Amino acid sequence: MPKVLISDKMSPLAEQTFKEAGVEVDYKPGMTKEELAAVIGEYDGLAIRSSTKVTPTILAAAKNLKVIGRAGIGVDNVDVPAATNAGVVVMNTPFGNSITTAEHAIALMLALAREIPQANASTHAGKWEKSGFMGVELTGKTLGLIGAGNIGSIVADRAQGLKMKVVAFDPFLSAERAADLGVAKVELDELFKRADFITLHTPLTDQTRGIIGKASFEKMKKGVRIINCARGGLIDEEALKDALDSGKVAGAALDVFAVEPAEANALFNHPKVICTPHLGASTTEAQVNVALQVAEQMAEYLMTGGVTNALNMPSVSAEDAPKLKPYMALAGQIGSFAGQLTEHGLKKITVEYEGHVAELNTKPLTAAVLQGLLSPLMSSVNMVNAPVIAKERNIDVTETKHDREGDYQTLIKLTVETEHQTRTVSGTLFANGAPRIVEVNGVRMEAELAPNMLYVINNDKPGFIGALGTLLGHNGVNIATFALGRRVEGEEAVCLVAVDQPIKDIVLDQLTALAHVRQAKKLSF
Known part of the structure; x- marks a missing residue:
C-alpha cells in the first residue's frame, strides 16, 4: 500500500480521499525541516501547501518519494529541477483557487478606493474622522489588468x-479573446497611461520580475492605485x-511581498498601503477544492500511474510512455524555442508531424509543444492545462499528419502566427534519440x-562570426557549439550558439549593438 505524508494544514477531506483510494496517509502539519528530513524516506508521496519547503536536502532524504502534490498553484516552495533529477513527479492544482484570488483582488480594490481599513482603525479609536477619508468611486474608472489568464479574466x-x-x-x-472578455487589449505603456487602478495577475518569471518599477511609475497617471x-x-x-511618498500613487493594496513571510517591509505602516498576509487562496471553498484535487491526483498516480497536472512529467498513459518519451523531449524543445522568441499575442499554432512520428498518438506531443510554447511567460503550464489555456485565449491550434518521408525519417514542424509575424521551427530525432x-x-x-x-539573426556579411566570437571571448563566455544557416548568400542568416554559462544582459546589449545584428536573444533549455 502506498504511503503519503500531509505535512501542511489541509482539509480533512484530503486524508479521507487518500484512504478511500487505498493509500495509507499520515497527517503531520507543522514539522520542522529537520523532522521532515528524518521521516520523509518512509513515504511514497508528499502533500503540501505553501509552508513546507521541498529542498534538495529533503529530496536527498526522500529515498522512496515518487510524487509531490501542491494543493494550490504556486510551487515556489518546491525545487522542481531537483525533484525532476530525483525522479519525483511534481503536481499542482492550477484552477482550485482562481475565484477566491480574483475576489480578494476586488475586495482590496474596493477597500483601497474607500480607505476602509484606515477608517475602521480610526473609528475603533473613537476619533470619528468623517472628513478625513475621502474616497473615490469605481464606476467609470479604468482598470488596468496585467495578466488576463484564468484569474485575470475573472477579475x-x-x-x-x-x-x-x-x-x-x-x-x-488574442484580439478575439479580448473581445470575448469585453476588454481593450493594449501595450503595457498604454495601460500605465490610461489606468486609474492597476491589478496584477501574472506569474513571476524572468520577463515579469519588476514589471512595475521606477520607470513604470513615471508613465502612470497621478493618483493611480x-x-x-x-x-x-x-x-x-x-x-x-x-511613488507613494511623492503622491504619484494614491494607494496600494498588497497581498504578496518580495520576501515572505514578510515580517518586515519598507511598505509596512505606510498610511497609503493596505496589507494582507497572502490571503488570496484563503477561503473555505478554495481550501476544500485544492485539498480534494491534490489527493485525487496523487492517489491516481500512486495506484494506477495516471498523471494529471504534473509540472515536470508528460500526462500520458503507461502504454504510450516508452514510445513517446524521446518525441516528448523534441516537442517540448521546439515549443520552448518558439515561445522564448514570441513577444506578441498568439493567433494560430500549427503542428505538423511527418514520417515515423505521424504514426504515433500525437495528441500528447501537441500538448508538449503547447506547454513549451506557453511556459516562458506563464507559470504552472503543463500538458493538461496548456490546451485549455490556448482554447480560453482563442488561439487556433491545428494538428496535421503527413505519411510521407522527406529529408528526415521523422519530423515535427511548428508554425506560430502572432499579430505581427509568422515563425517556423522544425526538429527531428537522430539515431540515438537525441533531439x-x-x-x-x-x-x-x-x-x-x-x-x-x-539566438542571433544577422546580415550575412564577412567578418560577423569573428566579431561575435571575439565579443564573447572578451566577456569570458565560452562557445560550446555553433550552428549557422542562411537562405540566400548575403541576406539574412540565423545562428544558434550554445555557451557554457548564462549570458549577462550587458553582454546581450553589446551583441545587439554589433554591426549586422538584426536581433539577439538569450535562450535557456
Whole structure:
C-alpha cells in the first residue's frame, strides 16, 4: 500500500480521499525541516501547501518519494529541477483557487478606493474622522489588468459588473479573446497611461520580475492605485514607496511581498498601503477544492500511474510512455524555442508531424509543444492545462499528419502566427534519440539545444562570426557549439550558439549593438 505524508494544514477531506483510494496517509502539519528530513524516506508521496519547503536536502532524504502534490498553484516552495533529477513527479492544482484570488483582488480594490481599513482603525479609536477619508468611486474608472489568464479574466468580469472600463496587457491575449472578455487589449505603456487602478495577475518569471518599477511609475497617471495578489517580485517595493511618498500613487493594496513571510517591509505602516498576509487562496471553498484535487491526483498516480497536472512529467498513459518519451523531449524543445522568441499575442499554432512520428498518438506531443510554447511567460503550464489555456485565449491550434518521408525519417514542424509575424521551427530525432533543431524560419541548420544559448539573426556579411566570437571571448563566455544557416548568400542568416554559462544582459546589449545584428536573444533549455 502506498504511503503519503500531509505535512501542511489541509482539509480533512484530503486524508479521507487518500484512504478511500487505498493509500495509507499520515497527517503531520507543522514539522520542522529537520523532522521532515528524518521521516520523509518512509513515504511514497508528499502533500503540501505553501509552508513546507521541498529542498534538495529533503529530496536527498526522500529515498522512496515518487510524487509531490501542491494543493494550490504556486510551487515556489518546491525545487522542481531537483525533484525532476530525483525522479519525483511534481503536481499542482492550477484552477482550485482562481475565484477566491480574483475576489480578494476586488475586495482590496474596493477597500483601497474607500480607505476602509484606515477608517475602521480610526473609528475603533473613537476619533470619528468623517472628513478625513475621502474616497473615490469605481464606476467609470479604468482598470488596468496585467495578466488576463484564468484569474485575470475573472477579475475583468467582476470589474465590469462594477461598471469599470477594463484594459489588459498580456502577451498571450488574442484580439478575439479580448473581445470575448469585453476588454481593450493594449501595450503595457498604454495601460500605465490610461489606468486609474492597476491589478496584477501574472506569474513571476524572468520577463515579469519588476514589471512595475521606477520607470513604470513615471508613465502612470497621478493618483493611480495598485493592487497585487499575484507575486511580490512583480513590483519594485522601494520604487513603490517613493511613488507613494511623492503622491504619484494614491494607494496600494498588497497581498504578496518580495520576501515572505514578510515580517518586515519598507511598505509596512505606510498610511497609503493596505496589507494582507497572502490571503488570496484563503477561503473555505478554495481550501476544500485544492485539498480534494491534490489527493485525487496523487492517489491516481500512486495506484494506477495516471498523471494529471504534473509540472515536470508528460500526462500520458503507461502504454504510450516508452514510445513517446524521446518525441516528448523534441516537442517540448521546439515549443520552448518558439515561445522564448514570441513577444506578441498568439493567433494560430500549427503542428505538423511527418514520417515515423505521424504514426504515433500525437495528441500528447501537441500538448508538449503547447506547454513549451506557453511556459516562458506563464507559470504552472503543463500538458493538461496548456490546451485549455490556448482554447480560453482563442488561439487556433491545428494538428496535421503527413505519411510521407522527406529529408528526415521523422519530423515535427511548428508554425506560430502572432499579430505581427509568422515563425517556423522544425526538429527531428537522430539515431540515438537525441533531439535536433533542423530549421528555423525557413533556414536549414542542425543544432542541439543546450541549457544556455544565443539566438542571433544577422546580415550575412564577412567578418560577423569573428566579431561575435571575439565579443564573447572578451566577456569570458565560452562557445560550446555553433550552428549557422542562411537562405540566400548575403541576406539574412540565423545562428544558434550554445555557451557554457548564462549570458549577462550587458553582454546581450553589446551583441545587439554589433554591426549586422538584426536581433539577439538569450535562450535557456
